[in-house]
Amino acid sequence: MNSSKKSIKRVFALFALMFLVSIGYIFKIVIVDKEFLTTNSYNPRINSTDSNIKRGSIYDIDGNLMAYSxxxxxxxxxxxxxxxxxxxxLGYTGVGKSGVEATQNFTLQKLDNEIMQRLxxxxxxxxxxxxxxxLTVxxxxxxxxxDLMRTNNGAVVVIEVKTGRVVCMVSKPxxxxxxxxxxxxxxxEDENSPLLNRAAQGLYPPxxxxxxxxAVSAMRNLGDVNSFEYTCTGxxxxxxKIIHCYNDKAHGNVNLTSAFAQSCNCYFAELGKKMGAVNLRDTADKLGFNKDFKFDLNSSKSTVLLNGDSTESELVETSIGQGRTTVTPLFMASLTAAVANNGVMMKPYLVDSxxxxxxxxxxxxxxxxLETVxxxxxxxxxxEMMTDVVNSGTGYNADSExxxxxxxTGTAENPQGADHLWFVGFAPAEEPEYAVAVVLENGDGSMNPxxxxxxxxxxxxxxENR
Known part of the structure; x- marks a missing residue:
């Protein structure tokens, strides 16, 4: 008899647990995953529309009409x-949906004061x-x-430093x-993938x-890193693993500031070796790598895949932005904006109201x-170092009167073709207003980032000043 009662209690407990798990899962779908599911491109409801409803319009930040029905x-x-x-x-409608048309689909179809409108x-x-x-753009x-991108493939992202507003997001083709x-x-079927939003979803070696x-990881883990000097032979x-500086140029005796300005690969590879893979990965994680980057459009995660088992070759490659490290232009613009904003990373956003x-x-x-990174x-x-890059280093083409x-600057090796070319920055350096990230795929010299x-x-x- 006691054995039967215990069995009944176990079965009851099991059913109770299953019931609670089911309720919890339903709660997760309805509350936590609601936004993801309603805007996911695989959701068949995203393409259903009420033919009696005029889809809402899309405007830019100045009220200029960008899309209407x-x-x-x-x-x-x-x-x-x-x-x-x-x-x-903006994206598109008709053959599925993408862009703002997809992520804001239910907002654009939702009727405010429906009874009044129906009447x-x-x-x-x-x-x-x-x-x-x-939109904020x-x-x-x-x-x-x-226009500035010309025929180059790649992306441009401009973010307002203090707010995180994305004022420009261009992807080519x-x-x-x-x-x-x-x-x-x-x-x-186009091999250039024109439907891919390279600004938010494109993953590039940085x-x-x-x-x-x-550099930040070295500041955090090597004590007085400014005193570390290295003689670069190119x-x-x-x-x-053989590390080359651009065109095998020998930079001579360099420290953190001069190596950063001249983009000395050999110095930064040695710096990475001194601090170790675990420390570099820890810094990257704290700066926002390897985290889901929530945005008003579908976006990819920027990743650094170093760990305690990484080889020295993997470590030095990562230290100069190669290896198994990939980033989106949107993330690099946000990270740069955080430098300009005294360490505070704002959530980038595209929908103003x-x-x-x-x-x-x-x-x-x-x-x-988001957090102070x-x-x-x-x-x-x-x-200070990023200013030197422009005034006396590799970023002289960004100098403004x-x-x-x-x-x-950045030059990322590309196994499929010519190098990808990068520039990230902000201005004015003293009181930053905007941060920018530009990447040109297979840079052919027709334009400089x-x-x-x-x-x-x-x-x-x-x-802004007009």
């Missing part, structure tokens, strides 16, 4: 205003209209960024959102821009702090 027979047709310059921000539609014939979305800067349905097969991370060997059918603001997104004294040193630019960055910073600051 107009009546076309019994249905609505989506119109994109100069859509190619902002293709990867108005019954009386006047005006069909219900979904909410509209105001500036159409003016989008066009400049797109782009496409015309208006004709995605007609050109779907060719766009999908090259020497990663020396920002290596080439160095580490556990069988939501308007209802009558143009009334019903939701406003405010700046959010740098110490103020680290930022002071980085600003209007304000002081601080930045870091430092020049693009300088011009984007100039136009961002000048527009």
């Amino acid at each position: 107009e009546k076309d027979g019994d249905a609505y047709r989506r119109i994109y205003v100069d859509g190619e310059n902002s293709a990867h921000v 108005k539609a019954f009386i006047s014939g005006d069909e219900p209209e979904g909410n509209s979305v105001v 500036d159409s003016y800067l989008q066009k400049i960024g797109s 782009n496409y015309d959102p208006q004709s995605v349905a007609e050109n779907w097969d060719s766009l999908r 090259g020497s821009t990663f020396k920002i991370v290596t 080439v160095a060997e580490f556990d069988g 939501v308007l209802n059918y009558s143009g009334k603001t019903i939701k406003t997104n405010l700046p959010q702090t 740098f110490k103020e004294e680290e930022c002071a040193k980085l600003k 209007y304000f002081q630019v601080a930045g870091k 430092s020049v693009i960055a300088r011009k984007m910073l100039y136009n961002s600051i000048e527009k």
